[in-house]
Amino acid sequence: MKLENHLLSILESMHDAVLVISKDSTIVYVNTAYSVQFGVPVHKIIGKKLSKVEPKARILEVLKTGQPLINDYSYLDSLNIHIFANMTPLIEKGELIGAVAIMKDISEFYALQEELQRYKTYSTQLEKQLNQKIFSLLESHAPGMRQAVEMAKKVADSEATVLLFGETGVGKEVFARAIHEASPRGDKPFVAINMASLPESLFESELFGFEEGAFTGSRKGGKRGLFELANGGTLFLDEIGELSLFLQAKLLRVLQERAFIKVGGTTIYPLDIRIIAATNRDLQKLMREGKFRQDLYYRLNIVPIHIPPVRERKQDLPILMNNILSELKSKYRKQVTVTQEVYEIFERYDWPGNVRELSNVLERMIAVCSKSYFVPEDVPPFVREGSVLSESPIEPSRQYASGTNALNLPALIEKTEKEMLEEVLRTSRTRTEAIRRLGISRKTFYQRLKKYNIQ
């Protein structure tokens, strides 16, 4: 069979568009696929000069250079399409006589790619918004806290092990959850283990689980351990500093080998978890005292984040109180506001139990409060007594100067305080009684009357 005789039929049977031009760029041939795909009737194009029809056509380059162009992307202005083409020079007896292009219309693919790109940008924006929302509970005006939150946001989408340092109740678990939720593992489990409350004898069965028949009376079907439950997600090892040296060694082995064996079994289970650990202890000191393994410390301390105590970020009290109160208000179905007096007491107290203590105190107050605002008597005595009384109240303007006053708590506090003063004055027989009921000093009382222009 002589292929040359069938060449035209072969070209016509192709699904890709074929275009042949002569040396002077005259279009000498296009196949049926060309006219079908590009919507150009054959008779309308044959004989035309491509350099006129499509001056930027890439095949003109091939005529110029005599070099082929392979997998070449271009946009055809005259047809308003995106194409991929292979273009080859036609050589006869060593002389360039024209060029051939075999093209694919990729406009649809191109449009899809653009759409995909649009969705990618959109999803990145949504992801950012989601991260903002996740971390919104940790909004802060204090430099130390902001640094900690920035670091948490940065490492969230990596696999890096994070070690959270901070006193009890500062919000280490809140941080760990935020990092987990903002991470690619966010839709997988978040499992928290408190090392301090885990008895040594139960460590292995709780963490690794056990196989059926592991010991007399063991549960049928065995038991899944916390490592297995957290697989694919994040494991939060809280109070890591409380772990005995013996258990530290066991934990280290699992973290190093990234695999574990259940109690009473031989099967090796791979471990696909991200570790976030936390401590309120000085691990370096524990290491010096020989109470914490160096190798475990270095394995956990990849990204250390220090969360400052509440006493070092008192400018965040309005945010924290607002976060906590909004939950408590719906839990207790009550509306309460914080008066300036109460806020000042809170501000002077050092909150050794940090956010947890603040949360407990507010819950205790809301549970027993029958008014729509808190007065100093509502504050538990240990907080009132623990706050060093200052007779020069902090001006709200100074207090909030550094922050974005998004909650407008100061204005709310002032409004409530004024209303409360008026009500107590109205319902007290004497000013001394009003002062006693308000639980403030005589001096502060008269300062407030002056401030609010109350006669």
Ligand SMILES: Nc1ncnc2c1ncn2[C@@H]1O[C@H](COP(=O)(O)OP(=O)(O)OP(=O)(O)O)[C@@H](O)[C@H]1O
């Ligand atoms: N920014 C915050 N806004 C509102 N509530 C918070 C915030 N941070 C922490 N909390 C609340 O304070 C309490 C203590 O937080 P968390 O358990 O995260 O602290 P922790 O540092 O892990 O404590 P511990 O060291 O005792 O384990 C929790 O009830 C938590 O919901």
